[in-house]
Amino acid sequence: MKKIKQILLYLAAVILLTIGLTLIFNEPIQNMIVSHNTETVRTAITRDQIQKNMETKNDDYDFSKVKSLDINQVGQALTHNQTQVIGLIAIPSVSLNLPISKGLSDAALSAGGGTMRENQKMGVGNYPLAGHYMTSKGLLFSPLESVEIGELIYLTDLDKIYIYKIYQKEVVDPYAVWLADNTSNSIVTLITCADGGVNRWAIRGELIETKNATNPELAVFNLK
Numbered sequence: 001m002k003k004i005k006q007i008l009l010y011l012a013a014v015i016l017l018t019i020g021l022t023l024i025f026n027e028p029i030q031n032m033i034v035s036h037n038t039e040t041v042r043t044a045i046t047r048d049q050i051q052k053n054m055e056t057k058n059d060d061y062d063f064s065k066v067k068s069l070d071i072n073q074v075g076q077a078l079t080h081n082q083t084q085v086i087g088l089i090a091i092p093s094v095s096l097n098l099p100i101s102k103g104l105s106d107a108a109l110s111a112g113g114g115t116m117r118e119n120q121k122m123g124v125g126n127y128p129l130a131g132h133y134m135t136s137k138g139l140l141f142s143p144l145e146s147v148e149i150g151e152l153i154y155l156t157d158l159d160k161i162y163i164y165k166i167y168q169k170e171v172v173d174p175y176a177v178w179l180a181d182n183t184s185n186s187i188v189t190l191i192t193c194a195d196g197g198v199n200r201w202a203i204r205g206e207l208i209e210t211k212n213a214t215n216p217e218l219a220v221f222n223l224k
Helices: 002-044 047-054 071-080 142-146 217-221
Strands: 085-091 096-101 113-115 126-130 152-156 160-172 187-194 199-212
Touching: 002 085, 002 096, 047 085, 085 217, 142 187, 142 199, 152 187, 152 199, 152 217, 160 187, 160 217
Parallel strands: 096 113, 126 187
Antiparallel strands: 085 096, 085 152, 113 126, 152 160, 160 199, 187 199
8 A cells, every 4th residue: 555655656746747847848849949930931932932822812810819829839830831921021120030921820820920811912001910929039029029110121022022111119909900901001010919918019110112022132031
């Protein structure tokens, strides 16, 4: 009886240790996978793939269904790689370099930003993107917290580069879905969590210049 009790205590200790180690290393592992996903997807994309993805149907635009990122989501994104990449975003002032994917699927938001409306076009009307805020400040849309008015946002579809100047940065409530509505003027809208997920950061920039996506001009996206 005493031996059985000792075995049970040993097993309980092992289980508790395993749980503890999982909790300790869960976030670093998740961050490592997210970083790997981002770089793999971002640097492998081609103009032909972007064009093909643009023509592929996607119905996943319900922002209310977006869940907080967890290690299961990022693991599945790494394994299945179902992102429909249609461009890249860069904000040099805060070292943000991410792929842009069509829609708001777990796969899309595990690697970068996702489009919030069907058939939205860079440089035409409002181009809204949503992304996850992570406690590791350099990942996904977390750097948006540090952007300032007047800084530049670069978007590209590897054909053209669209340069936007930030004119608005504010915290809004999570129901401000109007931010995804189209506009007559050409702007970009970036949305991520604020205040621990209670509210949202909303950053907007106005289009100030469009360039051809030559290799020298694409240097801002750090594609190597």
